Amino acid sequence: MIRTIVVMAAVAIGIGGVAAQSDVISERKALMKKNAQHAKGMNGMIKGETPFDAAAAAAAFTQWGETAAAMPKLFPDNSKTGGETRALPKIWEDSAGWNAQIAGFAKAAAAGKAKATSLEGLKETMPAVSKACNDCHEGYRAAQKK
Amino acid sequence: MRRLLLALVLLGLAGAVAFWFVTRPQSIAAGELPAHKPNLENGKVMFFAGGCAGCHTTPKQDDRMRLGGGMALRSPYGTFYPPNISPDPKDGIGAWTEANFVTAMVKGTSPDGRHYFPSFPYTSYQRMTFADLRDMFAFIKTLPPVSGRERDHDIRFPFNIRLSLGGWKFLYLDGRPFTPDPNRPVQWNRGAYLVNGPGHCAECHSPRDLLGGIVEARRFAGGPNPEGEGTIPNITQQALGEYSEKDIAEVLASGTTPDGDSVGSSMAAVVRNTSQLPASDHAAMAAYIKSLPPVK
Known part of the structure; x- marks a missing residue:
């Protein structure tokens, strides 16, 4: 009987934990979605599919900067699994490396914000942002989930 | 009874010989390669199309042209450590002949006649033309030699038995070049x-x-x-x-x-x-x- 209670309590705590962590997981997922939408917009301008829009560029770089600032708080220890996260354990195992990636992203976003006031400036500065995305997604995000 | 046993042993031996014969490491002789003037420009394209650097560059440094090998390539069978393919004559492929290189790429056989594991994707590389392979080899030879050998593969039994790879090749390596x-x-x-x-x-x-x-x-x-x-x-x-x-x-x-x-x-x-x-x-x-x- 005591065993049953202990197990039930453990399960209850587990469920509570999942609820807590899934909030932060969906929060960071939503941010990433926004990042991608902005990247899509910028890439469209660079490829000449849409005309250059200075306000949109400023909004994109601002949002990326905000994401980079928020990231360190969005991966607490209880958010390693659940919510279909693609975050890899390496984020927590190699936090120095991961923090360096985020710092690189923050730097690219800040540098780009100053420059992306023209199409030429955007073209010049966007590759650093794309590289930051790709570099971090290479080692710290799992290959596609089914 | 004794006769039956003997017959079985002989049959087994014959089978083993036949298996070895059918699945022995194959190679391409130098005589099979016609005269060719290497095109380094094309060799570079083939080098990047082939993704050689993806597995063979020395880890923890950014120069994609340093092919010292040693990256850990995980798989369900264990971890592979792709070798040094820099032109270093001692530790890399600097002493290889063109025929050695083409053999490795299309037959999956090393210069000393061993089967390579198919983590080295010769099942795909076998589709390449000899001309492209020779250009690729010529390009790799222009890269800096890197000394040092990679560590041995860490593959689980029974997958680590190289002889069995002959059977694997029999099943999956058809030897056909690309036909447009x-x-x-x-x-x-x-x-x-x-x-x-x-x-x-x-x-x-x-x-x-x-x-x-x-x-x-x-x-x-x-x-x-x-x-x-x-x-x-x-x-x-x-x-x-x-x-x-x-x-x-x-x-x-x-x-x-x-x-x-x-x-x-x-x-x-x-x-x-x-x-x-x-x-x-x-x-x-x-x-x-x-x-x-x-x-x-």
Whole structure:
């Protein structure tokens, strides 16, 4: 009987934990979605599919900067699994490396914000942002989930 | 009774000899290579199309031209450590002949006559023309020699028995070079060649059977990531229906997907190679990939 209670309590705590962590997981997922939408917009301008829009560029770089600032708080220890996260354990195992990636992203976003006031400036500065995305997604995000 | 036993032993021996004969490591003799003047420019394209640097560069440094080997390549069978293929004569392939190189690439056999593990994707490289292979070899020979040997592969029993790889090759290495489809445009054929030959895309983008061979009926339909977490995506029209040829070319050029995401994972390393290819080759590969019928 005591065993049953202990197990039930453990399960209850587990469920509570999942609820807590899934909030932060969906929060960071939503941010990433926004990042991608902005990247899509910028890439469209660079490829000449849409005309250059200075306000949109400023909004994109601002949002990326905000994401980079928020990231360190969005991966607490209880958010390693659940919510279909693609975050890899390496984020927590190699936090120095991961923090360096985020710092690189923050730097690219800040540098780009100053420059992306023209199409030429955007073209010049966007590759650093794309590289930051790709570099971090290479080692710290799992290959596609089914 | 004794006679029966003897008959069985003899039969077993005959079987073993036959197995060895059919599955012995094969090679290509120098005499099979006609006169050829290496084209380094083309060799460089083949080097990047082949993604050699993806597995063979020295880890923990950024120079993609230092092919000292030693990266850990995880798999369900254990961890492979791709070798030093820099032109170092002692530790790399500097002392190899052209025939040694072509043999390794299309027969999966080392200069000392051993089977290579198919983590080295000779099942794809066998589709390449001898001319392209020789240009690739000539280009690799221009790169800096790196000394030092990689550590031995760490493969579980029974997969570590090299002799058994002869049987694996018998099943999965057909020895056929790429043949263009005369009913398709030149660009499509170029793409088909790059994707199936040097590009070895199917090696990750296909499911594998219990013996580790590609399930041909589901070629390019994706599968579990052989290196670990997650799934390698399906790249047939089943999954890429909404990608235009331009979108696919952009992924190969920059790693950016149409929805603004970046490919990441092991594809990021692939893009570091494909990004070095001319735009015409991105377009050719995209034309071929866009033509792949949907496979679930």
